[in-house]
Amino acid sequence: MSDQDYNEATYGDNIAGIYDEWYPEPPADMIRALKDLARTGPALELGIGTGRVALPLLLGGLEIHGIDASEAMVAKLKSRPGGDRIPVTIGNFAEVGVDGTYSLIFVVFNTFFSLLTQEEQVNCFANIAGRLQPEGLFVMEAFIPDPSRFTQGQITKVTDISAGEARLEVSKHDSLRQRTMSHHLVITEAGIKLYPVQVRYAWPAELDLMARLAGMRLRDRWSNWRREPLAKDSPGHISIYELANPAR
Numbered sequence: 240m241s242d243q244d245y246n247e248a249t250y251g252d253n254i255a256g257i258y259d260e261w262y263p264e265p266p267a268d269m270i271r272a273l274k275d276l277a278r279t280g281p282a283l284e285l286g287i288g289t290g291r292v293a294l295p296l297l298l299g300g301l302e303i304h305g306i307d308a309s310e311a312m313v314a315k316l317k318s319r320p321g322g323d324r325i326p327v328t329i330g331n332f333a334e335v336g337v338d339g340t341y342s343l344i345f346v347v348f349n350t351f352f353s354l355l356t357q358e359e360q361v362n363c364f365a366n367i368a369g370r371l372q373p374e375g376l377f378v379m380e381a382f383i384p385d386p387s388r389f390t391q392g393q394i395t396k397v398t399d400i401s402a403g404e405a406r407l408e409v410s411k412h413d414s415l416r417q418r419t420m421s422h423h424l425v426i427t428e429a430g431i432k433l434y435p436v437q438v439r440y441a442w443p444a445e446l447d448l449m450a451r452l453a454g455m456r457l458r459d460r461w462s463n464w465r466r467e468p469l470a471k472d473s474p475g476h477i478s479i480y481e482l483a484n485p486a487r
Contacts, residue, residue: 247331250353250436251288251309254423258289259315262348268464269347269380270295276376276479277343278302280357283370285332285351285363290316290325297321304341306332335361337364340357343365343376344370349475352381352438373485377455382475384440386414389418403427417441442475
């Protein structure tokens with residue numbers, strides 16, 4: 240799949256039908272931490288998808304809104320109990336095209352990296368800053384890049400296998416643009432199904448610079464939702480940003 244054939248809705252539109260089967264409910268530590276960080280709310284989730292994070296927060300008493308580019312994913316959210324109570328804006332979340340301000344804006348499960356250029360990621364930080372309340376927080380969960388995963392710029396590996404199905408990941412790495420272009424392949428007796436995904440990754444230091452350009456600063460960084468400090472061998476991070484000079 241070329242760059243021209245792939246857009247912000249491609250991943251969600253293709254995977255919506257099996258997304259909730261592949262990915263379990265979020266850990267309780269995540270829901271508890273996000274609720275604590277949101278305080279009284281409201282909160283905004285970027286890339287809300289099928290609502291597997293938003294719905295537990297809603298059921299816990301938090302007012303939550305969402306943005307997603309995939310109408311298919313949002314339709315799955317609306318079909319779930321409580322889903323019709325969450326206002327969702329359809330569009331590219333880089334624009335943060337919503338009204339009002341929020342005590343918490345968050346993006347989890349590496350979804351921020353679905354913004355495929357540095358310019359788009361920088362603009363997203365700037366737009367987030369404009370939608371935060373004075374004491375508001377922006378929280379991102381993302382992997383720490385590991386280019387050593389790739390051999391000669393590519394990778395093929397089995398991710399799951401059963402008597403009737405095999406799942407594989409095939410990826411190509413573009414180190415210059417910090418991009419990976421991948422397919423999750425599902426092979427059954429009925430044939431092969433492709434689920435494309437592209438990401439533009441960034442290291443924590445680059446994300447911190449994007450925050451500074453947007454008038455934010457890093458408040459804390461965890462290695463997991465148990466709020467343990469980041470270690471040198473941590474595969475991912477949870478970064479918490481605040482406005483550097485909040486207007487009061």
